[in-house]
Amino acid sequence: MSPVPLALYIHFPWCIRKCPYCDFNSHEIKNAIPEEDYLKSLMQDFSQEWEALEIQAPLESIFMGGGTPSLFSPKTIDHLLNFIFKKTNTNKNIEVTMEANPSTVELKRFSDFYQAGVNRLSLGIQSFQDEKLKRLGRVHDALQAKQAIDAICSAQFSRFNLDMMHGLPFQTVEEALQDIETALSFSPPHFSWYQLTVEPNTYFHRFPPKLPEEDILFEIQTQGHFLLESKGLMQYEISAYSLPGFQCRHNVNYWEFGDYMGIGAGAHGKISTKKGILRYWKYRQPTTYLNQTSYRAEEKIIKKEELPFEFMLNTLRLKKIFSLDLFTARTGLDKAVLEKPLLKAQRQGLLKETNGEIQVTPLGYQFLNDLIALFM
Known part of the structure; x- marks a missing residue:
């Protein structure tokens, strides 16, 4: 990979x-x-x-x-x-x-x-x-x-x-x-x-x-x-x-669920690691940040069951067709975990899937929050 x-x-x-x-x-x-x-x-x-x-x-x-x-x-x-x-x-x-x-x-x-x-x-x-x-x-x-x-x-x-x-x-x-x-x-x-x-x-x-x-x-x-x-x-x-x-x-x-480092007061980052996808946050207050020798205030590995929602929260904002292979490449999960919410979204007319290619419908963009919520 x-x-x-x-x-x-x-x-x-x-x-x-x-x-x-x-x-x-x-x-x-x-x-x-x-x-x-x-x-x-x-x-x-x-x-x-x-x-x-x-x-x-x-x-x-x-x-x-x-x-x-x-x-x-x-x-x-x-x-x-x-x-x-x-x-x-x-x-x-x-x-x-x-x-x-x-x-x-x-x-x-x-x-x-x-x-x-x-x-x-x-x-x-x-x-x-x-x-x-x-x-x-x-x-x-x-x-x-x-x-x-x-x-x-x-x-x-x-x-x-x-x-x-x-x-x-x-x-x-x-x-x-x-x-x-x-x-x-x-x-x-x-x-x-x-x-x-x-x-x-x-x-x-x-x-x-x-x-x-x-x-x-x-x-x-x-x-x-x-x-x-x-x-x-x-x-x-x-x-x-x-x-x-x-x-x-x-x-x-960001929207394709790529990785990014974050530096500076209040910045946050997302990094793929062997243990999973790590999110971290830096100290928010400038004076507090400036007085540190190590700048992460908090960090956590995203739970696997949360990754479908995290991925779709970002990727569904894009106005283009994307492949389910991107989901696997960015999360490390099998695309089979998306099967149920994808079927439900298709039945509601919110997106279309053709040979593993996903496209949000006009109705899906109109009710984007409802569409994203299906992956929670």
């Missing part, structure tokens, strides 16, 4: 302001970011995870998320990436993504990030309408968002993503489509489009905003999907659209 593809996720937990909808491990900057200390911890964290691997395969991709990774200096990012590339003997041409926000503080850094080895940017815009941005607690306005996209293009990034949201407070169908039209005017090769959901432990959960009714959300999703695909951005995952060849390789690895 060939090794499971391996990626790396790096978490940068600081941001300028905590957004009211955000449930990620992000922390507002109170004082200066301890950049040098965090770099040292990341390098030590990575070294420990790399040495713990049973098979040290070259990395397929690197993704820097947050928080706001682009608040760190290009010099720090350059140092970190060179350390990782040297230690892993990984080709520097792999996909290296950094999340960034369109604040004016970061614009001048984009070219330097490119020189440091970042070859894909994911820009967190969310909306091009100032009133919506204010409701979302964003620190940028529409003009800054547009200037940031121009800066990305000027910095030679041929691969970039515009991260947008819909179903915003008091949003109309026309406003949602206008956001898409504005984004499309910049010819993005990749477009992430998420519906705003109210998550526990967020400001919006304590003080819920007025969100669009279900019929409005349906129209936004239907017309938005048609508009994106009419411009050549094809949906390849529930919330992701791209031109051919511009899919986010890192996220596809």
Whole structure:
């Protein structure tokens, strides 16, 4: 059996302001970011995870998320990436993504990030309408968002993503489509489009905003999907659209149940081992993380009976046919364990199976949570 593809996720937990909808491990900057200390911890964290691997395969991709990774200096990012590339003997041409926000503080850094080895940017815009941005607690306005996209293009990034949201407070169908039209005017090769959901432990959960009714959300999703695909951005995952060849390789690895190391405060990883598939979590609080010599806060081997659900939870998000052989390759289990839930899903019209090839039906995508629940 060939090794499971391996990626790396790096978490940068600081941001300028905590957004009211955000449930990620992000922390507002109170004082200066301890950049040098965090770099040292990341390098030590990575070294420990790399040495713990049973098979040290070259990395397929690197993704820097947050928080706001682009608040760190290009010099720090350059140092970190060179350390990782040297230690892993990984080709520097792999996909290296950094999340960034369109604040004016970061614009001048984009070219330097490119020189440091970042070859894909994911820009967190969310909306091009100032009133919506204010409701979302964003620190940028529409003009800054547009200037940031121009800066990305000027910095030679041929691969970039515009991260947008819909179903915003008091949003109309026309406003949602206008956001898409504005984004499309910049010819993005990749477009992430998420519906705003109210998550526990967020400001919006304590003080819920007025969100669009279900019929409005349906129209936004239907017309938005048609508009994106009419411009050549094809949906390849529930919330992701791209031109051919511009899919986010890192996220596809997640959804195909590949392996990934996680380093940084609050990061988590998934690694295939001889004992089974291991999941681990790092200490969440930045100050706690920085004071460690070993960074895993918790780890566990996934029970075999949980693997069908774990696999389908990820893979069924993809808008493509996949082989049941992938299930065996990623979990080590015989595909026969899926027989009963697959039959039930087919009877309900949620998916089709042909010679071991699985395809989710339109009804299955409409009731995706119900489909996934069949594998629990």
